[in-house]
Amino acid sequence: MLTSNSTKFKSDEQESYLRLKRDLSWREGFGILFVRCTPVQEKRIIEEIKQDINDKTIDVLKLDHSIDNLYDLIEEKVNDNPIDILVISGLEKSLALDDYIKRTLENPKKAYQREALASLLGHLNWQRERFRDDFNCCLVFTVRKYTLKYLVRRAPDFFDWRSGVIEFPVDRDIDLLQYYTPFKANIEQQKPQQISQDIVHSSDEYYDLLKKLLLLEYENDGDLQAIHDVVESNADKLNSSFAKILKQWLLKTCAELNPEEKEAIAGIVESLCLDIAEYNLGKSANNLEIAITGLETVLQLRPRENLSKEWAKTINYIGTVYSFRIVGDKADNLEKAIACYQQALTVRTFEAFPEKWAITQNNLGIAYDDRIKGEKAENLEDAIACYQQALTVYTFEAFPEKFAMT
Known part of the structure; x- marks a missing residue:
């Protein structure tokens, strides 16, 4: 059941939030959605979604370190309890993007070589069908602007499976x-x-x-x-x-x-x-x-x-x-x-x-x-x-x- 609580968002953020809420409310089964937002917005989004979409089971997977296999982490979450919506935050940390930016600064050509890529990207690109076949839930990735650009370039196969990208206005803030x-x-x-x-x-x-x-x-x-x-x-x-x-x-x-x-x-x-x-x-x-x-x-x-x-x-x-x-x-x-x-x-x-x-x-x-x-x-x-x-x-x-x- 839908409620209409978006008071925690600024006026220019409410349109994006209502669009996200509408999308998740009507969605059934597997899907991949990217939400571009700041850390402050991310916190509010998760709080409000849990409160507003109360007829679906929502959980959060927080990534706080570099990983090479996202599938196993999602599987562990899903196996514990049936989930309709899984919000995944911290993708930039799992990709070790700070190291990537540093490599780009020091040697731009080397940074784009295949061996310089995070192993997680290969996993996302090569096993995308497993995500679709095995997970009957919507995966919502909350990401920063630079993370989104990075995925478009370095994990195009996985990114192409997205159901949509919802961008929250950043009000001149940057990450x-x-x-x-x-x-x-x-x-x-x-x-x-x-x-x-x-x-x-x-x-x-x-x-x-x-x-x-x-x-x-x-x-x-x-x-x-x-x-x-x-x-x-x-x-x-x-x-x-x-x-x-x-x-x-x-x-x-x-x-x-x-x-x-x-x-x-x-x-x-x-x-x-x-x-x-x-x-x-x-x-x-x-x-x-x-x-x-x-x-x-x-x-x-x-x-x-x-x-x-x-x-x-x-x-x-x-x-x-x-x-x-x-x-x-x-x-x-x-x-x-x-x-x-x-x-x-x-x-x-x-x-x-x-x-x-x-x-x-x-x-x-x-x-x-x-x-x-x-x-x-x-x-x-x-x-x-x-x-x-x-x-x-x-x-x-x-x-x-x-x-x-x-």
Whole structure:
């Protein structure tokens, strides 16, 4: 029986989800379906499908390491209990795609040779009839964009048996796993020249921490507690050396990407920097310095002439971090914060972005209220003027909580 619960999906994702739900609800017997989605979307899809299609038996097979025989794993699942729909996740891990990407970077010709292919691909290509004959269920592979492209090229016989491909919109996000391995290899070459000698930990420790944080930010949709748990347990590594490596990684990474991919990476790093800054806000100088370094690097990747809205958002965030900054002179930091907010307001106008304009006006008011330089009375007048401006948007009727806070 079908229900109609798709509230966990964004408006642009609901169409894809409803199509998937419709397909699986009416499908009987064997079939192969590919669903292109992000890890966050994958989790929601599985939860919702289990809840919405309650007249079918649904199970999940999670692949977490390289394998060479998918048939046996499916058979084991199916033999335990009758299954109508089997969702298979982690195919990129079973194919060891990170190693493949690295080989492609090092030697493109060799990467395409037959012996360089994962043995699982041969198994999928050669034994596809066994899947059809022996499994009376629909196999739903949740995959990333790059996994889908890889299968089309390297397992065409198996892929041609698909019943369909349903693509969930990625909202300018991309799979970091696609890029991490080659970028780490590129940065490895720079270590002797560009990383200073004051590093306490090994470079690999910093890279591993960076990878863990980036993937947490991406895969958990910015789960603040998950980020803060890692930050807390790695406080000794969150220092100036980590900030330098973050900057290096980001610049080198984005130098080889197209604009859309570059912006996606920049957005993830921006979110990570804010989460790091928010941990023990105002008490951890290192965290705030990492955030400033990361955000200022993101700003370099967002030229105002091409990405004015994103540029304004980032410079507004930089202003906020400077207002809490511990390192350096407090008065100078507040001046930098004020300058950032004023620059943001050249894009965030009342006419174009009224709510963003109000946010920045409120931030500017707080900075003027705290300002050390200049005449105190004038600073307070400027602060009051900013708050009054913000209240033209933050009315009691439209934003009661923000109205009260302003």
